[in-house]
Amino acid sequence: MKLKCPKCGGSRINQFRTIVGSIWCEDCNFGVSHKEDFNPFLVEDQLREDNTPGDLKPCPCCGAEVEHESTVTQETIRCTFCPLQMHYDGSFATLLEMWNRRS
Numbered sequence: 001m002k003l004k005c006p007k008c009g010g011s012r013i014n015q016f017r018t019i020v021g022s023i024w025c026e027d028c029n030f031g032v033s034h035k036e037d038f039n040p041f042l043v044e045d046q047l048r049e050d051n052t053p054g055d056l057k058p059c060p061c062c063g064a065e066v067e068h069e070s071t072v073t074q075e076t077i078r079c080t081f082c083p084l085q086m087h088y089d090g091s092f093a094t095l096l097e098m099w100n101r102r103s
Contacts, residue, residue: 005030006040057100059084066099068092 003013003023010027024031032040056066056077064081075095078085086102088095 055100056096060102 003015004011005013005025005028007030008025008028010025012026013023014026015021015023022031022033056068058064059066059079059082061084062079062082064079066077066079069076069078070092073089075088075090075092076085077095077099086095086099088098
């Protein structure tokens with residue numbers, strides 16, 4: 001998983017290899033002490049050139065728009081109207097492909 005600093009854009013990111021703990025940029029020293037609560041670092045392979053997720057199709061059950069949520073350990077796509085959601089412990093690109101196949 002490639003991480004990118006939201007402050008300086010650097011890619012030299014350091015973190016404790018646990019679900020909880022600190023994450024910081026070695027270039028500018030920006031960081032957070034509890035990455036499980038708030039992780040502002042961007043995953044490069046999840047973003048298009050304009051820094052937005054790829055095209056998400058609407059919910060296959062109700063047709064409503066969906067939203068993407070990313071945590072340190074999991075990617076989630078959930079409907080904004082009905083309870084449908086999909087979780088994946090890998091890259092957003094893979095989850096996006098799986099979600100769009102369902103629609």
